[in-house]
Amino acid sequence: MHVDLGGVLGATPGVSRDSLERLDEQVATAHERIAAGRDDHERGYAALNLPARVDLDAIRSAVAPFTDAEAVLTVGIGGSALGAATLADALAGPDDPDVYVLDNVDPEHVPRLLDSLPLERTAVNVVSKSGTTAETLSNFLVVREAMADAGVDWTERTVVTTGESGNLRALADAHDLPSLPVPDGVPGRFSVLSPVGLAVAAIQGHDLDAIRAGAAEAADSLSGSLFETPAYAYGAAAYALANRGATTNAMMPYAERLETFAEWFAQLWAESLGKDGLGQTPTRALGATDQHSQLQLYRAGPREKLVTLLRPTDRPACPIPETDLEGLSYLGGSTLGDLLDAEFDATGASLAASGVPVIRVEIDGIDERSLGALLYGMEAACVLYGELAGVSTFTQPAVEWGKRAARGLLGGGEFEEAEAVEERTSLRIDP
Structure with a gap:
């Protein structure tokens, strides 16, 4: 650069x-x-150590069953999707599988995209560090059902990237899915040079060693x-x-x-x-x-x-x-x-x-x-x-506020942020 x-x-x-x-x-x-911070592998600073620490062989091994896929569907949000999409869009060649991303829960877009995919020849890449991200898990449940309805065994078409615990880790363990770790101490937006961003590049056949x-x-x-x-x-x-x-x-x-x-x-x-x-x-x-x-x-x-x-x-x-x-x-x-x-x-x-x-x-x-x-x-x-x-580069308190509010509104627990949404001021203009 x-x-x-x-x-x-x-x-x-x-x-x-x-x-x-x-x-x-x-x-x-x-x-x-x-x-x-890098020497001590502190949270956030650990992202700058990824070139020396990422296990490329583990990535290649996890995605090996999917390297003949005609399409790749990444299910994630924010940093769990944008890094992979950046590499895919930049490096895609004419013979590479097409890459699609479900990073929003738009009820019109999701089923339309799934209807357009050859699900039996699609690799599904599910990414969530916590394994509890509402948008990612909701979309994955929809994808899994669509595959089942199409007669596709979703367990044979899915690779998971997640943390050591959480719903997604439990699911991967229960169904013996190929999985990759989200590195400790690395916020999602800094994770492109880890399995979070590199798994899709590996499925497409790109040179991980050169990256x-x-x-x-x-x-x-x-x-x-x-x-x-x-x-x-x-x-x-x-x-x-x-x-x-x-x-x-x-x-x-x-x-x-x-x-x-x-x-x-x-x-x-x-x-x-x-x-x-x-x-x-x-x-x-x-x-x-x-x-x-x-x-x-x-x-x-x-x-x-x-x-x-x-x-x-x-x-x-x-x-x-x-x-x-x-x-x-x-x-x-x-x-x-x-x-x-x-x-x-x-x-x-x-x-x-x-x-x-x-x-x-x-x-x-x-x-x-x-x-x-x-x-x-x-x-x-x-x-x-x-x-x-002098800012706290590796935190995102405003983002977390919105997550708690949404979870509370959906009945996922008692959160004062959800109460603040209900109490919002309104000045509505109708025709």
Whole structure:
């Protein structure tokens, strides 16, 4: 992962080179805390040890019965699904099984998706650390019933990733299902480089060793200076810009295959850093598509945005045919890749010209090694930002509040959060 901070130096809000030099002293202190947390395998910091600890052979063994599947259905939510989806969408080839995700309990979407799948040739990947997640377990019960109705033995088509206890672990043990562990001390949104994110990649036949190697290279690059560590450069600059008013971070990849990565990044950034009135709101865009809409807001709207432009430097060419159409002849002889790179550079220049801070992130290509490095790098950037901001990066109290409220409303126990829902203020306008 390569990071260019030139687009923040003269922006408004922006960060000067002198400010970055001063901030680097705080980065050094934060790095010492991160290193200590990794050494002690503390909760959260343990995620940054995954490249050295993940058991790839265990993953391959667990999914071996499903490597001939025509479709893969991941049943999870949040971090239990987005990492796997990011890798699947980025790496999918024409001969790979199609990957689908049930991460919502939409009563129209779930049965429609199941009706469209060849259930007898579908691998079901169920992921829940606690084994009690209401959305995941509810969807899985629906999937299991649909398989039974179709005459499919669901026990022969299911792999489970969960913790050491809970309903899902009990189910896996009772039916002797192949299973994988959710690593201790790793919050779901940081779990992409564990079995949580890698099982689907293994079923698709992707190179897990290369994913791990890319992540390990990013881990080895961590040092006490933002000027030597791309991940820290990104996290420190984002933190400094947020303090100066750039409280929105628009992640804008210039590659269709990285669109789901922007969703993964949004969860990581929002759930980790949105604490105590602090944080940076992540938004998602896609280059070049959203240049024709959102760019208007980024350039001419409120000055509270950082735009992160992301691209692979190596991409297919796809020649543009010659044409004699008036005004379009200049396109002939170039490629779609050339055009997309020109759009990337033009967007960066357009934003810079209007004083909007821009960080450019580049990866070598969209392959296993580069994705491993990108995912690890953004996790490390997030952890550093949290250290600099003094927030509890690895907790999610607001999320847990909503879970307790929903459980109480469904009769799953007595929770004061559910009572607060019942007592909400209403101002309803009817036709």
